Amino acid sequence: MRICKLCAVLVFVMISFELLGQKRVENQEVDYLLQPNRIEFEYKFEDGDYHIVPADEMGLVVLKETSERSSGGYYWEYHYVDTLLQEKWVKKYVLSSIFEYRGFDYSAGYVNLLYAESRKRDVREFTLLRLNLANGDTTQFKLETIFPLSLTEFEVLGDIVIIGGYANYRPVIFLYDLEERRMKVLPGFYNNKSELLDIELDDERLRFNTLMAEFTPGNRQTISIRTFNQLGEMLQNRVLEPEDEKSLLYGQSTRLNRGAQYITGTYAARKSNYSRGVYIAKINRGQQEYLKYYAFPDLENFFSFLPSKRQERVENRLKRRRVSGKKIRLSYRLLVHDIVKLNDNYVMIGEAYYLKQASPYSSLSIGQFSNQAYDQYIVGYKYTHAVIIAFDENGEVTWDNSFEISDVLSTELKQFVHVAGKKDEVILLYMFEGEIRSKLIIGDDISEGKTISAIKLMTDDDELIKDREEEGGLAKWNGNSFYAYGIQRIKQKNDSRRRHVFYINKIVYQ
Numbered sequence: 001m002r003i004c005k006l007c008a009v010l011v012f013v014m015i016s017f018e019l020l021g022q023k024r025v026e027n028q029e030v031d032y033l034l035q036p037n038r039i040e041f042e043y044k045f046e047d048g049d050y051h052i053v054p055a056d057e058m059g060l061v062v063l064k065e066t067s068e069r070s071s072g073g074y075y076w077e078y079h080y081v082d083t084l085l086q087e088k089w090v091k092k093y094v095l096s097s098i099f100e101y102r103g104f105d106y107s108a109g110y111v112n113l114l115y116a117e118s119r120k121r122d123v124r125e126f127t128l129l130r131l132n133l134a135n136g137d138t139t140q141f142k143l144e145t146i147f148p149l150s151l152t153e154f155e156v157l158g159d160i161v162i163i164g165g166y167a168n169y170r171p172v173i174f175l176y177d178l179e180e181r182r183m184k185v186l187p188g189f190y191n192n193k194s195e196l197l198d199i200e201l202d203d204e205r206l207r208f209n210t211l212m213a214e215f216t217p218g219n220r221q222t223i224s225i226r227t228f229n230q231l232g233e234m235l236q237n238r239v240l241e242p243e244d245e246k247s248l249l250y251g252q253s254t255r256l257n258r259g260a261q262y263i264t265g266t267y268a269a270r271k272s273n274y275s276r277g278v279y280i281a282k283i284n285r286g287q288q289e290y291l292k293y294y295a296f297p298d299l300e301n302f303f304s305f306l307p308s309k310r311q312e313r314v315e316n317r318l319k320r321r322r323v324s325g326k327k328i329r330l331s332y333r334l335l336v337h338d339i340v341k342l343n344d345n346y347v348m349i350g351e352a353y354y355l356k357q358a359s360p361y362s363s364l365s366i367g368q369f370s371n372q373a374y375d376q377y378i379v380g381y382k383y384t385h386a387v388i389i390a391f392d393e394n395g396e397v398t399w400d401n402s403f404e405i406s407d408v409l410s411t412e413l414k415q416f417v418h419v420a421g422k423k424d425e426v427i428l429l430y431m432f433e434g435e436i437r438s439k440l441i442i443g444d445d446i447s448e449g450k451t452i453s454a455i456k457l458m459t460d461d462d463e464l465i466k467d468r469e470e471e472g473g474l475a476k477w478n479g480n481s482f483y484a485y486g487i488q489r490i491k492q493k494n495d496s497r498r499r500h501v502f503y504i505n506k507i508v509y510q
């Protein structure tokens with residue numbers, strides 16, 4: 001599923017910090033981060049946006065709504081490129097002008113693209129296009145749900161399309177059979193006291209998990225994990241059992257591994273939405289083996305993103321509170337990512353942020369049940385730092401670290417920081433204003449401080465025209481590779497000609 005959605009609604013205590021210790025590398029490669037390939041597409045203002053679909057080891061599909069019309073609507077272009085960013089084929093397809101692109105899924109040589117009516121938030125009719133990467137052939141399906149849906153989830157498992165979201169502010173999941181062309185509702189989800197967090201696939205065994213935030217009879221929030229087969233039959237239903245004075249606010253899980261499954265997320269005090277730390281739980285053969293909690297102040301390197309003097313002051317203040325017997329409570333909004341398996345560790349990553357507002361209001365709620373009357377005062381989401389925590393199979397923290405996120409203010413709550421690793425090394429990186437910012441760590445230690453690298457251009461004779469803020473981003477591709485993308489204006493040295501391009505650069509952590 002590749003649809004942006006809001007995660008946990010938590011509260012953040014803002015900590016100011018300075019930008020120190022950065023190494024800038026202009027238009028060249030650092031020794032551990034390479035940019036071996038690049039492709040450019042002509043950018044036209046009259047065309048629609050570009051979208052990129054990663055297809056693992058098969059490459060990428062680049063799609064764009066053009067300004068070219070036909071009697072049925074607008075032409076969409078689909079460009080398939082391999083892992084070296086060499087174009088293999090280009091196809092055009094006509095879609096009605098009322099449709100907009102909503103999300104994608106890649107599975108077994110097919111890219112699945114989901115479209116829906118652009119003028120509606122809640123829709124009943126979707127159009128699914130299946131692109132065969134071998135030859136570019138396209139098959140179209142019309143998906144019609146039983147009632148209007150606010151879409152948050154889209155997955156394809158074999159011949160089954162899974163669509164999830166909200167109807168009347170209640171979670172609901174639909175299954176569409178591509179062979180029989182039939183839609184049905186997955187039972188047991190239409191509950192006004194629950195939230196759909198994620199849908200995870202097990203492609204090998206043709207199963208999928210749903211993660212839900214639900215309330216216990218004692219009005220504490222917890223996480224449920226249900227496993228279904230392709231037919232929508234429930235195979236397992238597991239509900240985490242938190243301690244009496246704790247609630248689980250959010251969760252992400254691994255796939256089932258020899259009967260074991262790990263869930264990590266954030267927790268709060270009972271009946272509170274204020275996050276106090278992180279937890280890890282292990283489900284083994286349907287039973288909860290353990291559920292362990294780690295408060296933010298107890299993490300060894302939670303404040304390592306701060307400049308050294310600032311970090312020392314904060315940690316000394318916390319020590320004094322411990323000695324005096326006072327409780328230490330740190331509260332954060334944390335955007336939690338998928339769990340990453342590195343060596344023998346299960347790695348959790350979260351990005352801390354707060355709401356940037358244009359009014360004196362200081363405690364607005366956002367999410368599925370937000371008060372829309374106050375949304376106009378929210379300018380965006382200000383990111384401060386990323387937290388990375390490694391757990392062993394017994395749920396013990398083996399190491400933790402943090403990574404400063406500078407200057408990022410986004411109108412959309414989405415993942416910025418990405419991670420890759422090999423052996424004991426882990427790289428954290430994100431992109432901001434056309435530059436790649438990275439940090440290389442070995443567990444608790446920093447192997448390479450924050451580095452800022454420019455996006456590599458097509459030739460040495462190219463020069464970037466910086467007359468405006470660059471648009472673009474960074475995303476995980478396959479293995480230890482990523483792709484950076486965006487819009488640039490470029491000229492050649494000693495030449496007045498300019499070109500306006502949408503670019504994709506392959507980024508490899510070696």
